[in-house]
Amino acid sequence: MLLKDKVVIVTGGSRGIGRGIAVECARQGADVVINYARDPAGAAGVSPAQEVVAEIEALGRRAVAVKGDVADPATAQALVDAAVAHFGGVDVAVANAGVCAFHDFLGMPPELLRETIGINLEGTYFLAQAAGRRMQEQGRGGAIIAISSISALVGGEFQTHYTPTKAGQRSLMQSCAIALGRYGIRCNSVLPGTIVTDINRDDLTPEKTTYFNQRIPLGRLGQPHDIAGPVVFLASDLARYVTGAEILVDGGLYVNLQ
Ligand SMILES: NC(=O)C1=CN([C@@H]2O[C@H](COP(=O)(O)OP(=O)(O)OC[C@H]3O[C@@H](n4cnc5c(N)ncnc54)[C@H](OP(=O)(O)O)[C@@H]3O)[C@@H](O)[C@H]2O)C=CC1
Numbered sequence: 001m002l003l004k005d006k007v008v009i010v011t012g013g014s015r016g017i018g019r020g021i022a023v024e025c026a027r028q029g030a031d032v033v034i035n036y037a038r039d040p041a042g043a044a045g046v047s048p049a050q051e052v053v054a055e056i057e058a059l060g061r062r063a064v065a066v067k068g069d070v071a072d073p074a075t076a077q078a079l080v081d082a083a084v085a086h087f088g089g090v091d092v093a094v095a096n097a098g099v100c101a102f103h104d105f106l107g108m109p110p111e112l113l114r115e116t117i118g119i120n121l122e123g124t125y126f127l128a129q130a131a132g133r134r135m136q137e138q139g140r141g142g143a144i145i146a147i148s149s150i151s152a153l154v155g156g157e158f159q160t161h162y163t164p165t166k167a168g169q170r171s172l173m174q175s176c177a178i179a180l181g182r183y184g185i186r187c188n189s190v191l192p193g194t195i196v197t198d199i200n201r202d203d204l205t206p207e208k209t210t211y212f213n214q215r216i217p218l219g220r221l222g223q224p225h226d227i228a229g230p231v232v233f234l235a236s237d238l239a240r241y242v243t244g245a246e247i248l249v250d251g252g253l254y255v256n257l258q
């Protein structure tokens, strides 16, 4: 087990990539605080966040779910407080929560631009800061991981509000690596390619899916569990000398230009 008895916070842990990360961290021996924003109950009256908590408990680990908008700095502090109250501290913080409402550039409403920056970039900043403060106090180091994107490296016609936030997260982790290295706190990014989740349910038409499956050297779009392994690696002592770095997890999409 790579994360035995570590305490992990995952923002946006109720669905998609964050859920995959939260469950894999538990499988690797961690207790987990997951965060969510809305989390409507499904048909059976059980919400996605409750499902994740149950899944983690079935693995023999502990989990709590904390509701809150990551764009609000108070949410980051509430997550750290929950980790301390329930599990005694924080070892790993994963800034995963994010939104991407596809929209054209010339018609972009300022509200959507600001909301996207607030959740994706400022949310990452607030979590890194709150977790970093606690990790510094604890004096046993830690790992902070931002779920950035291949979109940190390339553009997207309908993502002009989104790609800068992903580049910003990557840059933020580089600067945090310098600011927090003296405390043994490592800061890195994971850059997923296109992963099938609710965020792109409408964007991934059958035609686009076929195109991606042909263009991606590994022959398929990503799934949430494809991202969890690299996150666990960066969170673990196997990555003890890795900081200010990033791992592109895209099936080879980025390098396949022509
Ligand atoms: N899917 C992809 O192709 C890629 C995704 N990414 C990044 O991965 C991350 C996760 O995306 P993905 O799993 O696809 O998305 P999903 O839409 O599947 O899940 C988003 C998660 O974030 C939570 N969330 C949304 N807004 C907020 C908020 N304001 N405060 C707290 N939690 C919030 C949601 O909670 P709730 O259920 O309560 O709404 C949910 O748990 C994002 O940062 C995204 O940019 C990066 C590259 C590719």
Ligand SMILES: C[C@H](O)[C@@H]1OC(=O)[C@H](O)[C@@H]1O
Binding pocket: 100, 148, 149, 150, 151, 156, 166, 192, 193, 194, 195, 199, 200, 203
């Ligand atoms: C949501 C998109 O499908 C997805 O998000 C990213 O960050 C990737 O670059 C894809 O565009």
